[in-house]
Amino acid sequence: MIFYFSGTGNSRHAAFSLARSDEKIFNIADLMKESSLPSFDPDEGEAVGFVCPVYFCDLPLMMQDFMKKVSFSIVPSYIYAVFTCGGLSGLCQEKAESLLAENRLKLNAAWEVHMVANYVVMYDIPSEEDQQKTLQEAEMQLALIKDEIWEESDHKITISSQARALTEQMAPIYLEAVKTHKFWIDDTCVGCGTCASRCPVQAITMLDGYPSWNTGKCQHCMCCIRCGAVEYGTTTHGRKRYTHPDLRKKKAAGDNAHCH
Ligand SMILES: Cc1cc2nc3c(=O)[nH]c(=O)nc-3n(C[C@H](O)[C@H](O)[C@H](O)COP(=O)(O)O)c2cc1C
Incomplete structure (x- = not known):
């Protein structure tokens, strides 16, 4: 079972690439339209994934809200997150860990996947050629992650102290932007x-x-x-x-x- 949020399609694509045949894929934006969320019903041993873009080294607000509210009929045995980004996922993993923990859920693994950086407010969008190259590399990475999820890997994103310092400055800018x-x-x-x-x-x-x-x-x-x-x-x-x-x-x- 995979839950995704996406603005320009990268995370949507990642969610569909990671899904196994017949796996249920939910668009969080559609789920959150309803006045209340249903309780989700994963099969015994089924992995539960959260996929979303990185905004200012943090999670989209809607993903933050969803992680706090989502509920399951049985406690999922394996939970992972995949953050699509232009290069730096920053505090996303820690934020996801703590939001899920508040909801008595454990994040078992997380990955960042470099896809095309879409934030036109801050920079030029890469050329078509560069986009294709980036997306091809992302496709290969997604295929590897899919295997790792199947094996219930405990992969975590490592964050350098330099990146941490940068991300702590950036996250508040999202609330302004x-x-x-x-x-x-x-x-x-x-x-x-x-x-x-x-x-x-x-x-x-x-x-x-x-x-x-x-x-x-x-x-x-x-x-x-x-x-x-x-x-x-x-x-x-x-x-x-x-x-x-x-x-x-x-x-x-x-x-x-x-x-x-
Ligand atoms: C508001 C905003 C902030 C962003 N901040 C970051 C960032 O901090 N680090 C990063 O690597 N990419 C950043 N990006 C790029 C996106 O995370 C990236 O392009 C993502 O794959 C877009 O996913 P989507 O197509 O599913 O919406 C930002 C994009 C937006 C729109």
Whole structure:
């Protein structure tokens, strides 16, 4: 059983790559829409996985909330987490460990997987060629992790003291960045509503035909900014946007309304 959160498709892809045939895969954003979470029912000995992106060396807020609330009919015998990131998962493992422990669950293993860094607010998105290379390497790593999960490995991410110092400074910035007042639309916005319908957490409403962002719901996942008419602050204008190829295929197949 795998639970994932994803903004631009990397973690969704990782969850599907890690799943064994017939394994249940849940999108946390869909589960959290409901007023209460069901109790999940893993089989005896079934692994339970949590897969999500890294935001400012921390977990997405929704994943944090979910880890505190999730409940199971039997205590899962093996729990793991996989963090997809551009290069540094920072405090994610420790945060997941402590949130699950609060919920009387034990994190047995964790991995970070380097995928394409999608945070267009801070940097340029890599070229198509570099993206392909990164995703091919990630695919190989995911295949190895899948085997390790099967063997119930106790793999943990090691974090250097330098990385720890950096991450402790970064995590509070997420709480500031997640406020939505810096989103805006340029004059190419036609009010089609795709950003609102794609948003995994329904943080966008269409007001007078144009998108309006809701602080409190937004995870800062960069799903909406996949549309070139959406901008954030002063840095994104003119920058290419990132979408994992799985979601591009969905769009090409006519599934334009929902990226999840
Ligand atoms: C707000 C934000 C903050 C990010 N911070 C980090 C970070 O601290 N370290 C890192 O390696 N990648 C960081 N990234 C990159 C993402 O973790 C990475 O691209 C991830 O695979 C995206 O997953 P998704 O496609 O499932 O949304 C950040 C991305 C966003 C949107």
